[in-house]
Amino acid sequence: DVKVTQSSRYLVKRTGEKVFLECVQDMDHENMFWYRQDPGLGLRLIYFSYDVKMKEKGDIPEGYSVSREKKERFSLILESASTNQTSMYLCASSFQGFAEAFFGQGTRLTVV
Amino acid sequence: EDQVTQSPEALRLQEGESSSLNCSYTVSGLRGLFWYRQDPGKGPEFLFTLYSAGEEKEKERLKATLTKKESFLHITAPKPEDSATYLCAVHDRGGNEKLTFGTGTRLTIIP
Numbered sequence: 460d461v462k463v464t465q466s467s468r469y470l471v472k473r474t475g476e477k478v479f480l481e482c483v484q485d486m487d488h489e490n491m492f493w494y495r496q497d498p499g500l501g502l503r504l505i506y507f508s509y510d511v512k513m514k515e516k517g518d519i520p521e522g523y524s525v526s527r528e529k530k531e532r533f534s535l536i537l538e539s540a541s542t543n544q545t546s547m548y549l550c551a552s553s554f555q556g557f558a559e560a561f562f563g564q565g566t567r568l569t570v571v
Numbered sequence: 572e573d574q575v576t577q578s579p580e581a582l583r584l585q586e587g588e589s590s591s592l593n594c595s596y597t598v599s600g601l602r603g604l605f606w607y608r609q610d611p612g613k614g615p616e617f618l619f620t621l622y623s624a625g626e627e628k629e630k631e632r633l634k635a636t637l638t639k640k641e642s643f644l645h646i647t648a649p650k651p652e653d654s655a656t657y658l659c660a661v662h663d664r665g666g667n668e669k670l671t672f673g674t675g676t677r678l679t680i681i682p
Contacts, residue, residue, distance in 0.1 A: 463614075492669065501674035502615075502658070517669065549614050559605055560670060562614035 462486070463563040465550050471569045478537040480566050482550030489555040491533035493517075493525065495546040496565075502549065508533055509555065540570045573598045573663050577673035585681050587648050592657055592676045595641040600664030604642050606635050607658040609675070615658055649680045 466481035484491065492507040494517075504517030506525040514525050522544060526534045533552075537544055547567050551560040574597040584590055596604065603622050607615035619628040621637040628635045632653060634645045644657055656677045660670040 494672075499674060502660075502672040504669050507669055551614075559603070559617055559620050561617060562607075565612070565614045567612070 463550055463552055463561055465548075465563040465566050467566050468564065469567050469569075471571060472537075472540050474541060474570055476537075476540045476570075478540050478568070478570075480535040480537075480548055480550075480568070482533045482535070482563055483531055484533075484550075484552040484561075485531065486552065486554075486561070487530065488552035488561075489530070490553045490560070491527065492551040492553075492560060493523075493533065493535045494549045494551065495519070496549055497546050505535065542570050544568065545570045573661055573671040575659055575661055575671055575673035577657075577659050577676050579676060580674070581677040581679070583679045583681060584646075584649055586650060589645070589647045589649070591646070592644040592678070593641060594644070594659030594673055596659075596661045598661050598663045598671075601661060602664040603662040604637055605660045605662070605670060606633075606642070606644055607660065609656045609658055611656075618657075646678070649678075651680045651682050654678055654680045 463484045472478050493505045494502040496502045503519050505523050508514045508527040524536045547565050549565050550563040553560040576595045578593045606618040609615040619635045624639045626637050632647050636643045656675040658675045660672045
């Protein structure tokens, strides 16, 4: 079975902190994604990567950056956390050319 | 811009009462339509992929169908454990590898 693992289930951070969310997949998938999910807005794509060291902006990249130094690992960085970044963050991965994505369990981030 | 609209937002059914969830979409060219199930506080779990109009997929009490404008997720004789939010997503042929999601239907099955 595909396994996508996010480093934390719950995080509480202070405004202005630099926050790292880590994601690891074990299926040798080329594509990796970061989404955020908010009530009434659904899942919105923040960034995605289709290869090591490659990244593309999604629909809402402002305030975020990403890093992919190894194929299996994709990190989301909040450079200076703000309260409007309180959300559920979901990592996903998929094979190149096959868009069915497999998700991690999510990280519930609260910025206070 | 791709658009995905799911209806109803929420649905409450008695155990054993069959019904359907709707996903209507607008894309320049459909490469695939996906259904996911999401339990509270968890990540979405992949259910089905549909590629072309007329295609159907089944899994236990769930059956997904696809037309050129919409997809239906039919649930037959549901059980309380089928309670979840069901998400629909599309992959546009003209775009990259990303999926565009609807906001989901929250399904509650009452024993």
